[in-house]
Amino acid sequence: xxxxxxxxxxxxxxxxxxxxxxxxxxxxxxxxxxxxxxxxxxxxxxxxxxxxxxxxxxxxxxxxxxxxxxxxxxxxxxxxxxxxxxxxxxxxxxxxxxxxxxxxxxxxxxxxxxxxxxxxxxxxxxxxxxxxxxxxxxxxxxxxxxxxxxxxxxxxxxxxxxxxxxxxxxxxxxxxxxxxxxxxxxxxxxxxxxxxxxxxxxxxxxxxxxxxxxxxxxxxxxxxxxxxxxxxxxxxxxxxxxxxxxxxxxxxxxxxxxxxxxxxxxxxxxxxxxxxxxxxxxxxxxxxxxxxxxxxxxxxxxxxxxxxxxxxxxxxxxxxxxxxxxxxxxxxxxxx
Amino acid sequence: xxxxxxxxxxxxxxxxxxxxxxxxxxxxxxxxxxxxxxxxxxxxxxxxxxxxxxxxxxxxxxxxxxxxxxxxxxxxxxxxxxxxxxxxxxxxxxxxxxxxxxxxxxxxxxxxxxxxxxxxxxxxxxxxxxxxxxxxxxxxxxxxxxxxxxxxxxxxxxxxxxxxxxxxxxxxxxxxxxxxxxxxxxxxxxxxxxxxxxxxxxxxxxxxxxxxxxxxxxxxxxxxxxxxxxxxxxxxxxxxxxxxxxxxxxxxxxxxxxxxxxxxxxxxxxxxxxxxxxxxxxxxxxxxxxxxxxxxxxxxxxxxxxxxxxxxxxxxxxxxxxxxxxxxxxxxxxxx
Numbered sequence: 001x002x003x004x005x006x007x008x009x010x011x012x013x014x015x016x017x018x019x020x021x022x023x024x025x026x027x028x029x030x031x032x033x034x035x036x037x038x039x040x041x042x043x044x045x046x047x048x049x050x051x052x053x054x055x056x057x058x059x060x061x062x063x064x065x066x067x068x069x070x071x072x073x074x075x076x077x078x079x080x081x082x083x084x085x086x087x088x089x090x091x092x093x094x095x096x097x098x099x100x101x102x103x104x105x106x107x108x109x110x111x112x113x114x115x116x117x118x119x120x121x122x123x124x125x126x127x128x129x130x131x132x133x134x135x136x137x138x139x140x141x142x143x144x145x146x147x148x149x150x151x152x153x154x155x156x157x158x159x160x161x162x163x164x165x166x167x168x169x170x171x172x173x174x175x176x177x178x179x180x181x182x183x184x185x186x187x188x189x190x191x192x193x194x195x196x197x198x199x200x201x202x203x204x205x206x207x208x209x210x211x212x213x214x215x216x217x218x219x220x221x222x223x224x225x226x227x228x229x230x231x232x233x234x235x236x237x238x239x240x241x242x243x244x245x246x247x248x249x250x251x252x253x254x255x256x257x258x259x260x261x262x263x264x265x266x267x268x269x270x271x272x273x274x275x276x277x278x279x280x281x282x283x284x285x286x287x288x289x290x291x292x293x294x295x296x297x298x299x300x301x302x303x304x305x306x307x308x309x310x311x312x313x314x315x316x317x318x319x320x321x322x323x324x325x326x327x328x329x330x331x332x333x334x335x336x
Numbered sequence: 337x338x339x340x341x342x343x344x345x346x347x348x349x350x351x352x353x354x355x356x357x358x359x360x361x362x363x364x365x366x367x368x369x370x371x372x373x374x375x376x377x378x379x380x381x382x383x384x385x386x387x388x389x390x391x392x393x394x395x396x397x398x399x400x401x402x403x404x405x406x407x408x409x410x411x412x413x414x415x416x417x418x419x420x421x422x423x424x425x426x427x428x429x430x431x432x433x434x435x436x437x438x439x440x441x442x443x444x445x446x447x448x449x450x451x452x453x454x455x456x457x458x459x460x461x462x463x464x465x466x467x468x469x470x471x472x473x474x475x476x477x478x479x480x481x482x483x484x485x486x487x488x489x490x491x492x493x494x495x496x497x498x499x500x501x502x503x504x505x506x507x508x509x510x511x512x513x514x515x516x517x518x519x520x521x522x523x524x525x526x527x528x529x530x531x532x533x534x535x536x537x538x539x540x541x542x543x544x545x546x547x548x549x550x551x552x553x554x555x556x557x558x559x560x561x562x563x564x565x566x567x568x569x570x571x572x573x574x575x576x577x578x579x580x581x582x583x584x585x586x587x588x589x590x591x592x593x594x595x596x597x598x599x600x601x602x603x604x605x606x607x608x609x610x611x612x613x614x615x616x617x618x619x620x621x622x623x624x625x626x627x628x629x630x631x632x633x634x635x636x637x638x639x640x641x642x643x644x645x646x647x648x649x650x651x652x653x654x655x656x657x658x659x660x661x662x663x664x665x666x667x668x669x670x671x672x
Contacts, residue, residue: 038421039402045575060407060410060417061410062416064418066377066423077598078598080397082375084402100574225582227582231540232583239382244561246662246663247560249565263409278664326582328614
């Protein structure tokens with residue numbers, strides 16, 4: 001199992017979650033119906049933290065729950081944990097062995113808050129610490145760069161949002177279409193490779209996204225750093241105009257995930273302006289990198305990240321880099 | 337009033353807030369005592385968003401309140417605002433005219449949640465929309481890059497944290513020492529200039545921080561982008577090891593804010609490792625850039641940012657840039 005296999009495994013994992021996760025989500029849905037959940041607090045690092053950004057939007061929009069991202073060091077190092085009454089506290093970690101994420105869940109249980117854990121290993125310390133472990137069922141991930149774990153996390157979060165909200169039939173139907181949409185995105189691998197070859201000189205860039213796909217911009221930028229050694233910096237396209245745009249060199253590279261829905265016009269307008277005023281070289285996910293746009297916006301991050309993964313892996317190869325052994329990285333980083 | 341004057345005005349503004357803000361904070365302190373505040377939700381953009389990162393730590397540690405950063409587009413564009421029962425909702429905006437931040441406060445009032453607004457203009461739409469306006473008293477900020485507004489926001493947030501927590505005499509005493517500590521930091525401007533001149537070739541860098549000073553790293557990186565056109569990317573030093581380190585070129589530049597307190601050893605160890613294994617060129621706030629380390633860690637961000645501001649302004653001048661007119665920026669950016 002190398003990176004290519006793990007990217008290719010994503011639709012089958014989404015199918016498995018659709019079949020098997022609902023039983024694990026049921027007690028959390030019951031807690032929401034009983035008014036036990038006032039807001040959600042998520043502890044995560046790395047790619048899992050980008051899944052948490054998606055959770056802010058999808059739990060906000062579908063379940064109308066505010067989502068806070070935890071500051072793990074307040075729990076693990078400063079010994080001044082916040083009070084968590086009314087919170088559903090979720091730890092997200094591929095390995096389930098990140099000590100600071102485990103510390104948040106352990107403190108939440110001590111305070112008798114509702115706890116859940118999304119991990120790839122039901123025997124991990126994080127899964128054991130949480131009252132409600134949610135198994136991501138993605139199988140062992142060998143590549144240092146997370147791909148199938150990331151979309152498994154998004155799928156579990158989307159299913160959780162539907163379960164905690166006033167689930168509508170249209171939402172369940174849309175969820176069921178995710179695996180096929182992911183499969184269709186994977187079919188464009190060759191075309192994406194050609195585009196990546198043309199970008200072999202890419203050394204730094206801004207990556208813009210907004211709304212549900214802000215998570216896609218952050219995750220794409222992290223893959224670019226890990227695999228292709230590109231100094232890629234992700235921004236909300238709204239924040240980018242508040243200062244960072246000054247650091248964009250004339251003719252600099254900008255990658256953008258064009259949002260659908262209510263923010264589409266804003267992003268398109270910004271992209272056009274960067275092209276005209278700053279002569280930016282633009283690579284737009286949706287325009288240049290093809291993928292099937294068949295899902296509602298709230299599920300689009302589960303598909304949009306696939307051409308970004310394919311592009312980044314192909315770019316790393318075009319640069320002659322070893323995608324299985326990025327410099328300076330280990331699969332599990334233990335920060336506490 | 338140019339940038340240099342605004343940087344120099346910070347101690348006097350902190351003094352004014354110490355004298356005049358407590359009256360405006362009193363009703364919020366009463367609400368906390370009556371158990372009305374379960375958690376805090378903050379809406380902000382740009383430098384104000386970095387003040388919100390500081391709020392996550394200081395409100396967590398002193399008032400034991402979890403802090404969520406709002407996703408304004410859920411309120412302003414998607415028309416699916418989360419339910420805000422139990423929240424204290426705070427909008428932070430220099431101008432008080434950011435439409436998406438105003439939208440969050442207006443929705444929170446509609447839901448009868450407790451609302452506050454930190455702005456420089458008590459007549460602004462944000463101040464008018466909030467039940468409890470908190471006037472930052474920083475005076476008109478003419479420079480595009482926020483400096484005195486940022487530390488005024490940190491001061492108001494630190495005072496709020498003390499007011500909402502079980503205020504101890506030592507905390508009030510520490511707050512009263514902020515203006516003098518800021519004055520002492522300003523006295524090192526000449527020495528900082530010499531260091532900035534030696535970095536005139538800086539074009540990209542990582543900026544690392546953690547805990548209370550994660551906000552300092554983010555704010556420093558934004559100033560570097562706005563004023564000196566450096567592609568500076570801020571990271572939690574914990575997150576940096578989870579992937580982004582791969583994108584650091586051999587001999588690349590790393591700026592670091594060394595935390596005091598429980599995280600000091602971790603940051604120092606990471607800095608040493610980057611120097612040894614990656615031959616990184618390091619500029620460490622505390623080691624290379626001097627400032628008076630006389631405040632407890634939770635107040636240190638109010639002083640640490642000052643040598644970073646001085647360094648960045650001097651660097652911009654060393655590069656021959658006009659700090660009053662950064663390319664592509666306006667003082668007030670209206671995103672909705």
